[in-house]
Amino acid sequence: MTTNEQNTTEQDSHLVRLSNRQRMFLRDRLKALGFKNYRHYLLSSPAWQETKERYQASGRPQKCVVCHDPHYELHHRTYKRLGQERLDDLIPLCREHHDQVHRQEVVSLWDGHKAVRRLIRRSTAEAAQVSAGR
Numbered sequence: 001m002t003t004n005e006q007n008t009t010e011q012d013s014h015l016v017r018l019s020n021r022q023r024m025f026l027r028d029r030l031k032a033l034g035f036k037n038y039r040h041y042l043l044s045s046p047a048w049q050e051t052k053e054r055y056q057a058s059g060r061p062q063k064c065v066v067c068h069d070p071h072y073e074l075h076h077r078t079y080k081r082l083g084q085e086r087l088d089d090l091i092p093l094c095r096e097h098h099d100q101v102h103r104q105e106v107v108s109l110w111d112g113h114k115a116v117r118r119l120i121r122r123s124t125a126e127a128a129q130v131s132a133g134r
Contacts, residue, residue, distance in 0.1 A: 026079050033083045041082070051085045058087055064094035066123045073098050 018026065026038065035041040042048060055074060056062065063070045072092035076082070081089055093101065 022079075026082070029079060029082045045083065047083050048085075051087075051090075055087055055090060055092075060087060061092050063092060064097055065091055066097040066120050067094055069094035071095075075101060 030036070030038060030041055033041065033045070033047075035045065052074060062072070064072050072094055074090040075093045075098050076085070077089050077091055
């Protein structure tokens with residue numbers, strides 16, 4: 001991957017921790033879909049807009065799965081089906097928890113949901129400690 005190609009994909013700060021293999025996979029998938037970077041896909045893709053609408057109309061959680069904030073973003077658990085996302089590929093996270101997931105050492109495309117589970121466990125344990133202290 002050239003430096004220019006890497007910089008194009010890395011314009012999205014939460015993607016910089018992807019492995020080189022993951023970054024190349026995402027770059028190739030975006031190119032095949034006709035998008036210059038991930039942000040361009042999120043802002044311009046009719047397929048992504050339709051997927052978000054399908055998610056909102058579904059019976060799936062409509063709040064952050066960590067803190068239950070009703071203001072959420074959809075986190076991709078995988079980029080494998082980018083452009084044809086399944087609802088199972090997505091998890092609602094508030095901005096703070098979405099950023100936390102992507103600040104992990106390496107965000108794996110295939111098991112990024114494990115980072116979310118760790119956040120949920122941590123959040124639940126902290127909430128229990130707060131409740132016990134009251």
